[in-house]
């Protein structure tokens with residue numbers, strides 16, 4: 001098991017802080033411009049911090065948006081197995097925490113019988129509040 005409460009470096013803390021303060025996923029360039037004001041000048045430093053935070057399960061990458069979001073479960077043990085629902089209207093992203101789905105994926109094999117160590121799923125649809133707006 002990965003130890004989660006390992007001390008974060010100063011850069012990692014700054015980056016994580018910024019991502020956690022945002023309700024929506026943030027793009028790399030907005031992370032960059034925010035932390036530059038706080039002294040991280042070089043983009044590679046930011047990308048390294050992002051990689052580490054993903055590895056630790058503190059944040060996740062939303063591939064389709066190329067953005068980053070804070071993990072909303074403090075116990076996320078699965079940095080390489082994530083699932084998100086994404087609203088195609090307002091871009092709201094929620095982390096999916098469905099034990100049935102995870103159990104299914106854990107045993108999932110493809111047609112050649114290959115088992116997989118990770119996945120990065122994104123489900124697209126219209127969120128509840130956008131659905132309500134459309135009905136009015």
Ligand SMILES: [Zn+2]
Nearest residue numbers: 071072073076
């Ligand atoms: Zn998570």
Ligand SMILES: [Zn+2]
Nearest residue numbers: 087090127130
């Ligand atoms: Zn929406």
